[in-house]
Amino acid sequence: MMRFSTLVRQPAAWMLPEGPHADIVISTRIRLARNLASRPFPGWAKKEERLASLAELQPGVEALPDMADGFSADLTKLDPLQKQVLVERHLISREQAAKGPGSAAVINRAQNLSIMINEEDHLRMQAILPGLDLTRAYGMLDAVDTQLESTLPFAYHNEFGYLTACPTNLGTGLRASTMMHLPGLVLSEQINQVIHSANRIGLAVRGIYGEGTEALAHLFQVSNQNTLGEREREIISRLEKVIEQIIQREHDARQKLLQTNPTKLRDHLGRAYGVLRHAHTIETKEALNFLSMLRLGQDLSLLNPGNRLLIDHLLVEIQPAHLQLAAKKKLSAEERDALRAELLRLHLRNLPEPETTPPTTPPPSQE
Amino acid sequence: MLCDVCQTKEANVFFTQIVNGQVQKVNLCEECSKQKGVTDPTGFALAELLLGMGTTQEKPEAKVTGILCPVCGFSQAEFKRVGRLGCPHCYEALRSDVETVLGNLHKGTRHTGKIPARAAASAAGNRLEALRRDLAKAIDEEKFEDAVRLRDEINALAPTIAPPPSTAS
Ligand SMILES: [Zn+2]
Ligand SMILES: [Zn+2]
Numbered sequence: 001m002m003r004f005s006t007l008v009r010q011p012a013a014w015m016l017p018e019g020p021h022a023d024i025v026i027s028t029r030i031r032l033a034r035n036l037a038s039r040p041f042p043g044w045a046k047k048e049e050r051l052a053s054l055a056e057l058q059p060g061v062e063a064l065p066d067m068a069d070g071f072s073a074d075l076t077k078l079d080p081l082q083k084q085v086l087v088e089r090h091l092i093s094r095e096q097a098a099k100g101p102g103s104a105a106v107i108n109r110a111q112n113l114s115i116m117i118n119e120e121d122h123l124r125m126q127a128i129l130p131g132l133d134l135t136r137a138y139g140m141l142d143a144v145d146t147q148l149e150s151t152l153p154f155a156y157h158n159e160f161g162y163l164t165a166c167p168t169n170l171g172t173g174l175r176a177s178t179m180m181h182l183p184g185l186v187l188s189e190q191i192n193q194v195i196h197s198a199n200r201i202g203l204a205v206r207g208i209y210g211e212g213t214e215a216l217a218h219l220f221q222v223s224n225q226n227t228l229g230e231r232e233r234e235i236i237s238r239l240e241k242v243i244e245q246i247i248q249r250e251h252d253a254r255q256k257l258l259q260t261n262p263t264k265l266r267d268h269l270g271r272a273y274g275v276l277r278h279a280h281t282i283e284t285k286e287a288l289n290f291l292s293m294l295r296l297g298q299d300l301s302l303l304n305p306g307n308r309l310l311i312d313h314l315l316v317e318i319q320p321a322h323l324q325l326a327a328k329k330k331l332s333a334e335e336r337d338a339l340r341a342e343l344l345r346l347h348l349r350n351l352p353e354p355e356t357t358p359p360t361t362p363p364p365s366q367e
Numbered sequence: 368m369l370c371d372v373c374q375t376k377e378a379n380v381f382f383t384q385i386v387n388g389q390v391q392k393v394n395l396c397e398e399c400s401k402q403k404g405v406t407d408p409t410g411f412a413l414a415e416l417l418l419g420m421g422t423t424q425e426k427p428e429a430k431v432t433g434i435l436c437p438v439c440g441f442s443q444a445e446f447k448r449v450g451r452l453g454c455p456h457c458y459e460a461l462r463s464d465v466e467t468v469l470g471n472l473h474k475g476t477r478h479t480g481k482i483p484a485r486a487a488a489s490a491a492g493n494r495l496e497a498l499r500r501d502l503a504k505a506i507d508e509e510k511f512e513d514a515v516r517l518r519d520e521i522n523a524l525a526p527t528i529a530p531p532p533s534t535a536s
Contacts (some may be wrong), residue, residue: 037455044453120451129427142481149483155455156486160465161478167468172480196368199444202474208381214397229475257472 013112019131030137033173037155041165050102072106084321164191165323171228183218210238217288269297281337289290370396436460
């Protein structure tokens with residue numbers, strides 16, 4: 001199996017902005033929860049029982065064809081920085097990163113398939129793809145699940161379906177979600193309304209980094225809450241319909257901003273550009289928000305197009321663990337802020353200035 | 368919808384959890400969510416907040432009363448406290464407690480999705496066994512029309528499933 005350094009040398013598959021609707025949907029994630037039929041759930045299991053579950057699960061997971069040349073490690077063998085890098089790439093959960101002996105992560109080479117062992121459930125398997133690609137992500141994971149169930153006795157109940165540690169995941173064990181960039185809805189103050197309506201029909205909308213209008217980088221996760229009583233394909237198509245509506249509203253909001261308040265929009269973009277190109281110290285929060293404005297500017301063609309890949313990479317690369325990984329050492333918060341600014345100046349040094357409109361007031365006449 | 372903490376501002380952070388055996392929808396405003404650390408982009412605070420409310424470890428083992436799971440020893444009281452179960456068998460042992468929360472959590476209370484091949488085969492196996500019994504009975508009772516229908520059903524079903532396991536499950 002591959003080393004950690006080899007794994008993280010390449011960006012995760014979802015960071016490549018090539019999927020459908022990549023301008024607004026950054027990534028799609030499908031997660032399935034599965035448990036062994038005759039072992040206690042990880043949260044109730046004693047340490048020896050957790051180790052026994054791990055021993056039963058890990059070989060089968062590592063032997064999956066998809067995991068050939070993949071990465072596999074017990075969480076206790078990774079240092080806090082390595083774990084945080086995996087969290088920042090969404091390859092393991094924060095909860096998993098905090099787990100002790102008996103927990104492991106197995107990740108494929110392309111980093112679009114990751115399987116957590118002994119998280120809240122014995123198996124939390126996830127497929128992450130760029131853009132809006134729910135059906136393909138589910139197909140990938142469904143195939144993996146079918147391969148695993150041929151050798152592993154999963155806990156299944158004729159009425160309740162797949163049994164999970166928490167009844168919130170019971171039945172299909174399926175959580176489908178997309179990470180969406182919604183600056184138009186935030187700037188036009190429609191985001192809370194969107195969150196409310198999604199919530200009313202059983203979908204959750206959460207900030208990836210913070211909530212509501214305060215969500216950093218205007219990034220939101222939209223996901224299903226119900227897992228029982230609907231088939232997998234129904235859950236997915238219901239979510240997909242809502243996501244398509246949100247995409248449409250975001251497009252509309254962006255166009256409206258451009259028409260009704262172009263000065264405000266250009267001002268946001270210009271300030272973001274100025275700070276990111278010239279700051280010598282910058283916090284994660286500020287950097288995320290300004291990168292979000294650049295992303296919006298480029299999608300509205302106010303900024304040189306073709307930079308979305310770079311911007312999406314930077315959204316991950318400027319995060320604390322990734323910065324320290326690049327620096328190959330632990331850094332204080334101040335050192336991180338300085339390094340973050342340096343990284344941004346370096347990568348954005350060739351980014352042309354945002355397009356400016358001709359002045360609306362005539363230049364002062366010479367007398 | 369108002370924030371559950373301050374009761375004054377509009378809520379825009381939502382999550383669902385089980386506390387004390389009840390499904391709870393938690394609604395927070397931006398400020399309260401921030402105070403609880405939900406906006407911290409780097410820390411573990413969000414996880415702690417979300418998990419911490421469901422799995423508080425501070426209380427020592429509550430007095431074990433009522434129903435226990437015979438396989439793993441997990442109690443009804445524990446389920447009411449943490450909202451999670453001990454092992455797959457708990458779903459039968461604590462079935463009535465589980466069923467009271469399911470209706471609030473999900474679209475339905477019965478699984479309609481994927482069935483593992485193993486379970487599908489055993490379900491089909493059971494069905495096949497029942498059909499063969501019915502067929503024998505129909506022949507005994509000289510109900511030949513029924514017998515023909517049953518035989519056709521058996522022939523349609525039999526090739527789709529693996530031979531039955533050596534021990535009945
Ligand atoms: Zn509040
Ligand atoms: Zn149990």
